[in-house]
Amino acid sequence: MAKSSVSTTNACKLCRPLGACLAFRGIEGSMVLLHGSQGCSTYMRRYISGHFREPVDIASSALSETQAVYGGAENLKQGIRNVVAKYAPAVLGVATTCLAETIGDDVGMAIAELLEEDPEMRAIEIIPVSTPSYSGGYMDGFRDSCVAILEKMASAEQSRADQGSGRIGRLNLFPGFLSPADIRYLKLVMAGFGLESMIVPDISETLDAGIGPVFSRIPAGGASVKDIRLAGSATASIELGLLNPAGQSAALLLERSLGVPARRLPIPMGIRYSDLLFEAICSVTGTPLPEKYQQERGRLVDAMVDAHKYLFGKRAVVYGEPDFVAALTCFLADVGVQPVVCASGGDGPEFRKTLEVLTRDLDETPEILVETDFSDIRFHSRAAAADLLIGSSKGNHIARDLDIPLVRLGYPIHDRIGGQRILHVGYAGALNLLDILTNTLIAKEQEHLGYGYSYM
Amino acid sequence: MAEFNQNHIGIDVISGREDHICRKANAPGKSACGSGPADGAAISCDTESVAGAVSQRACVFCGARVVINPIADALHLIHGPIGCSAYTWDIRGSLSSGPELHRLSFSTDLQERDVIFGGEKKLEAALLELIAEHEPRGAFVYSTCIVGVIGDDLKAVCARVEKETGIPVIPVQSEGFRGNKNAGYKAACEAIFKLIGTDRDATTVPLSINILGDFNLAGEVWIIRDYLKRMGIRVVANISGDSRVADIARAHTASLNAVQCSGSMTHLAKMMQAGYGIPFIRVSWLGADDMSRSLKQIASFFADPVISARTEKLIAQELVAVAPQLELYRRRLSGKKAAVYVGGAFKAVSLIKSFRAIGMTVVVVGSQTGKRDDYEEIRREADPGTVIIDDANPLELAQLMETLGIDIFVGGVKERPVAYKLGVAFCDHNHERKQPLEGFTGMLNFAREVYGSIASPVWQWMPRRKISSETGAGNG
Ligand code: SF4
Numbered sequence A: 001m002a003k004s005s006v007s008t009t010n011a012c013k014l015c016r017p018l019g020a021c022l023a024f025r026g027i028e029g030s031m032v033l034l035h036g037s038q039g040c041s042t043y044m045r046r047y048i049s050g051h052f053r054e055p056v057d058i059a060s061s062a063l064s065e066t067q068a069v070y071g072g073a074e075n076l077k078q079g080i081r082n083v084v085a086k087y088a089p090a091v092l093g094v095a096t097t098c099l100a101e102t103i104g105d106d107v108g109m110a111i112a113e114l115l116e117e118d119p120e121m122r123a124i125e126i127i128p129v130s131t132p133s134y135s136g137g138y139m140d141g142f143r144d145s146c147v148a149i150l151e152k153m154a155s156a157e158q159s160r161a162d163q164g165s166g167r168i169g170r171l172n173l174f175p176g177f178l179s180p181a182d183i184r185y186l187k188l189v190m191a192g193f194g195l196e197s198m199i200v201p202d203i204s205e206t207l208d209a210g211i212g213p214v215f216s217r218i219p220a221g222g223a224s225v226k227d228i229r230l231a232g233s234a235t236a237s238i239e240l241g242l243l244n245p246a247g248q249s250a251a252l253l254l255e256r257s258l259g260v261p262a263r264r265l266p267i268p269m270g271i272r273y274s275d276l277l278f279e280a281i282c283s284v285t286g287t288p289l290p291e292k293y294q295q296e297r298g299r300l301v302d303a304m305v306d307a308h309k310y311l312f313g314k315r316a317v318v319y320g321e322p323d324f325v326a327a328l329t330c331f332l333a334d335v336g337v338q339p340v341v342c343a344s345g346g347d348g349p350e351f352r353k354t355l356e357v358l359t360r361d362l363d364e365t366p367e368i369l370v371e372t373d374f375s376d377i378r379f380h381s382r383a384a385a386a387d388l389l390i391g392s393s394k395g396n397h398i399a400r401d402l403d404i405p406l407v408r409l410g411y412p413i414h415d416r417i418g419g420q421r422i423l424h425v426g427y428a429g430a431l432n433l434l435d436i437l438t439n440t441l442i443a444k445e446q447e448h449l450g451y452g453y454s455y456m
Numbered sequence B: 001m002a003e004f005n006q007n008h009i010g011i012d013v014i015s016g017r018e019d020h021i022c023r024k025a026n027a028p029g030k031s032a033c034g035s036g037p038a039d040g041a042a043i044s045c046d047t048e049s050v051a052g053a054v055s056q057r058a059c060v061f062c063g064a065r066v067v068i069n070p071i072a073d074a075l076h077l078i079h080g081p082i083g084c085s086a087y088t089w090d091i092r093g094s095l096s097s098g099p100e101l102h103r104l105s106f107s108t109d110l111q112e113r114d115v116i117f118g119g120e121k122k123l124e125a126a127l128l129e130l131i132a133e134h135e136p137r138g139a140f141v142y143s144t145c146i147v148g149v150i151g152d153d154l155k156a157v158c159a160r161v162e163k164e165t166g167i168p169v170i171p172v173q174s175e176g177f178r179g180n181k182n183a184g185y186k187a188a189c190e191a192i193f194k195l196i197g198t199d200r201d202a203t204t205v206p207l208s209i210n211i212l213g214d215f216n217l218a219g220e221v222w223i224i225r226d227y228l229k230r231m232g233i234r235v236v237a238n239i240s241g242d243s244r245v246a247d248i249a250r251a252h253t254a255s256l257n258a259v260q261c262s263g264s265m266t267h268l269a270k271m272m273q274a275g276y277g278i279p280f281i282r283v284s285w286l287g288a289d290d291m292s293r294s295l296k297q298i299a300s301f302f303a304d305p306v307i308s309a310r311t312e313k314l315i316a317q318e319l320v321a322v323a324p325q326l327e328l329y330r331r332r333l334s335g336k337k338a339a340v341y342v343g344g345a346f347k348a349v350s351l352i353k354s355f356r357a358i359g360m361t362v363v364v365v366g367s368q369t370g371k372r373d374d375y376e377e378i379r380r381e382a383d384p385g386t387v388i389i390d391d392a393n394p395l396e397l398a399q400l401m402e403t404l405g406i407d408i409f410v411g412g413v414k415e416r417p418v419a420y421k422l423g424v425a426f427c428d429h430n431h432e433r434k435q436p437l438e439g440f441t442g443m444l445n446f447a448r449e450v451y452g453s454i455a456s457p458v459w460q461w462m463p464r465r466k467i468s469s470e471t472g473a474g475n476g
């Protein structure tokens, strides 16, 4: 069901250019400039930095009243010049805010003019993405940016040359927006299969960097320009998350334009969806599942058995982006937790359908909320007598109100540390989630009983 | 292609920003600056941020929201697309002793069709439904950038809803692009001023003040109110921390306005002076010195020997209570260097003094929104050689931390990871702080927090720090 009111109270969605900022952060040597007024980029820096605890530099074209009336192209060009002078990025994402979209600035034209005026700017990949927040949320901005990056950088000539040289065993991975820990895990998986891979975006280092002897203006890491140019020569592309429209799929784009076969899969959270990922890699590469992952899977099943009694019949509320909610719902259903509310600030016909299929055989059909906000989620959580909430830290008010625990997963987590290091995906991720979930419920029960039992 | 402007301070700044940084001369009248402004007197400030700079500033809307939002029993509706409200949901630690309506984030969540056809209808419906649901004592409607462009008539909608619901419904002209945060403060003052005096039955309260420019972060207003109570002074309204619509409606009955966050609230104080003849004084509750001075100023305004005596006693008691511990921190922190980069300039001045009180020196001081007079005051208070910076960005701050060998950085959460990456301790002195830093107890908390970060054993594990002079991706 859709939100019950005209207004939104405590939004369960984030604005579109935020997704662009996150996606470009996973490209080596990249910067983002938001075309709009100053506030938006400062807010987004704060929002990203608060979760990842990393410096996040996002420039702004800093439009003021005059440009809001007469157009902001000159500010945009000057902004790009200043960013290039100070950061010397290899790739520069230019995303629009609502203001730039509303006044109707032609970003593509401004960039073309700039390249005309300053030909040396051509050395930089300047990639515009249109991200008006009044239509679509941050995952739209994220996916659109990935598409724009590939569209601009993956070249047909390059890919033909590589095919000529008989290059195989390369995989393109489009992981969507996962945690840096997740990306590191997926990299290990690729390596475990002996695959060379290109991951776009790769935030494993750029949004979870160690402290080294040198402080760089742009953090090290990310998908390299060189690798992205080779995307057309890969054996296949795997994309995680499939509830966004086909036009937002980088994998489908490569299939269409450069003939790289695409596989779109759900986010591999939980055993069932992890199986899908490993099966896909096995089938693409024609290799069996490496021993290591067989063991990992075995350990997961063992842990699921250990935990089953503490989980069975517990009533969970899940909220977040559609793909995230769908994958978690699947996981919960597979370990015996009853999802009672599945909620997203986004929508899409696929989302609802997927959830209906996933929960078809459960004792109870969960309430599916689309385009919702936290005020509605609270209402339905209370009505459903939920035992726990699962999602970003933004459910903390509800958890306090209803006196039920909140398992913080996904993005953002602003009231705890370590969100960037939560492993969600694969068998190891499922194991991690299982332990967190189970221990949270046990702790709550102990608290509730008023005495902490020593054995269980 | 990267061009380096090693400016007079020895750091690389974006062209157009050279005049926003200067160094206080070692001898009066002499400038240590090459191309930059002489001796801080004429630092460029209160201008638009340079395009392409990564300014630490937010927008007009942000300024307005910071000031008004703590009014806890009002409905705060943000008219605009979703991000502007999502990013400001419960981000400030303004506590309320009663209702907590201000901790919810209400938005009209404008969609494409609203942008094309206008959002007035949606706004009106949203207001009516939210007022019916939450029964607030008043409502503020904030406009954001695109509302300014699509041209919704906020005033008309607010007037209609006010008539229909019988509660004050006040538009806040806070389109993000209409200037910087200062413009937002001004818009906020104007909105709040509309409420003042609306309680026509209220009568003048003797020996009373309004506290202006305190947002009750971590319960700070409660500390100040306790002091005032012990002095025998009544508080009519705290604007805006832990305030209620009704308090503000009768704020015109107080005898004096004590204005802290001067950048945000002086405008309101001036309007109240002009409109209701209420004089105002500038105060600061930060640091033992400024705290004492401020209480004495208030006491002397009332020229009542009993109040003065109580005030002296209170200050003496409070100072004695914190002195031994403060002394301990002073001994341990003596000689350390701090950098201060905060939103408002009044805080910067108080922080220079607070650090001095614990034996430390401030070698960099800056603000997002300081004005000419503010920088003049900062320059007066700062030690010779101090770098003064307006509207800084992370690159500049990182270079300053590095070249000046800073031990602790005081700022907001956006600066925190930069400091940490450079191995510099950090103290959160922004609106998100969880510890009260005002008053005498606050001074002690401040010293404890500074010490807790500087003295932490973790820094020994830091690699020798160095900023890459290269632009672009490094190997760090
Ligand atoms: S104007 Fe648009 S882009 Fe900017 S913060 Fe608001 S919703 Fe996000």
Ligand code: SF4
Binding pocket: A037, A038, A039, A040, A041, A043, A097, A098, A099, B059, B060, B061, B062, B080, B083, B084, B143, B144, B145, B146, B174, B175, B176, B177
């Ligand atoms: S759109 Fe305008 S009001 Fe909203 S955050 Fe951006 S600058 Fe501020």
